[in-house]
Amino acid sequence: MRILVSNDDGYFSPGIAALAEAMRGFGEVTVVAPEADRSGASNSLTLDRPLYVRKASSGFFYVNGTPTDCVHVAVTGFLGFRPDLVVSGINNGQNVAEDTLYSGTVAAAMEGFLLGIPSIAFSLADRGFDHLDTAVHVVQRLVTGFLQKPFNEPKLLNVNIPSVSLGSMQGYEICRLGRRHVAQPVIEVASPRGEPMYWVGAPGGIRDAGPGTDFHALAHAKVAITPLRVDLGDAAAHVALDDWLQSLP
Ligand code: MN
DSSP states (O other): OEEEEEOSSOTTOHHHHHHHHHHGGGSEEEEEEESSOOTTOTTOOOOSSOOOEEEOTTSOEEESSOHHHHHHHIIIIISSSOOSEEEEEEEESOOOTTHHHHOHHHHHHHHHHHTTOOEEEEEESSTTOTTHHHHHHHHHHHHHHHHHSOOSSOOEEEEEEOSSOGGGOOOEEEOBOOEEOSOOOOEEEEOTTSOEEEEOOOOOOEEEOOTTBHHHHHHTTOEEEEEEOOOOOOGGGHHHHHHHHHHOO
16 A cells, blocks of 8 residues: 655655655555645635655655645656555644644645545644643544555545544544534734734634534544545535525616
């Protein structure tokens, strides 16, 4: 099996090193990741400049672009072969609910999925990489499962791992996305020259963390496995919109 590993935290992240190491036993591993921390990059592609792929002393390849650039360049050109699996992470912090729309970790996996390859995003819930060994165990179990029982068709999975010891972990659950309230406002600070500057603020608080959600699973020390789809279309709105369109003067 040939596995492409990427992330959004950058090729130097402890999370991607752990993920690459966890994949070694499964086959041929290639790491292609951003040269900088591109968390929050979502599905952006770089179209205004060329992309370079360079090799670090770790053997990992790094790109002057986004997580999506990395997987796109790797799969459609750089690798020269089609990987059997794309894995992204292990992210420094959870990617749940609406986070999945902004996440570069999810985006790297989504790019693999859009190119027709089964893809899995892995995130460790709390920032700071405490209990990274728990995440490695989860990664190895799920990829072992994928090898023994491959999906009938390519799937996109978003896996969030609770930041607890392996002994405290309470199992695995297939989840739906929770919901957040709207985001907190930006934080304004003054530059040394008195000019206003802005930091993007915190994500919104929890709105739906009911049973079955990724929030709920993590809160109960379970691994949240959330299957994702890419179709943003809202078929359920068609009738109401048709009525609206017909009623226009
Ligand atoms: Mn990240």
